[in-house]
Amino acid sequence: MIPLSHYLIVSAILFSIGTAGVFLRKNLITILLSIEIMLNAVNLTFVAFGRFRGDVDGQIITFFVMTVAAAEAAVGLAIVIALFRHRESLNPDAFRALKW
């Protein structure tokens, strides 16, 4: 039987990869993909803890996380399309009208 901690370690590594992607990449679409990786890492933690405790609440929270991810993807990609129409670029550094 696989220990609970191994699932948590996999989830922590996935979350770190997602965090690194948000900070390192300079492409808005890749940044959104990294956020999806982070949400999935959290989902894995929820399901593993739910299995450990023996109730279905972990799986139910996973459905809500999936719904939030779908809403986030729809709104985020709409913003990306609107930004690309203005600047012809996906580089977050190109959108500096509100920065210094």
Place this chain on the structure above:
Amino acid sequence: MSETIIFYLLSGLAIGASALVIGQRNPMYSVMLLIASFGALAALYIQLDAPFVAVAQIIIYAGAIMVLFLFVVMLLNAPQEDAAEWDQLHPLRQRGVARFGAILAALLVVQLAWALFEIAEYEAPVGGQADAAAVSSVRELGRVLFERHAFAFEATSILILVAMVGAVVLARKEGPLS
């Protein structure tokens, strides 16, 4: 024993594909690799006796959200990251600041690993306290979802409606409303 081998194979696949998502310069390949990572995660959910979550993962994530990403990647037609000259001039792109950020990221990994190794139930098996039938039943899942979490479920539908309206408003062509 085979269970353990499958677990390490699947988690290696998920981690490797996710790392390659970050490493790719072409967003098209990133989306494809992320679908592979989600498939491996769905298999991990099956191993955790959560078949309904696994199916939802495939249908919603790999089927709907990733297709949305693919549509946008193809629609924008800007596959490569453009490295313009403002990148080097940006205050956050200086060498010392980047090194400091790398140290912080490494510290985050060390801290997470330390917290995991310090927990008391480190070697407790994931299915130790309950039998698989209690968590894998879709009937039980639906009962709990619509009895105990009915309000959250309805709030979710409003969230989806707001997101739909917001996406349409944000992505429409600018100009006078016709």
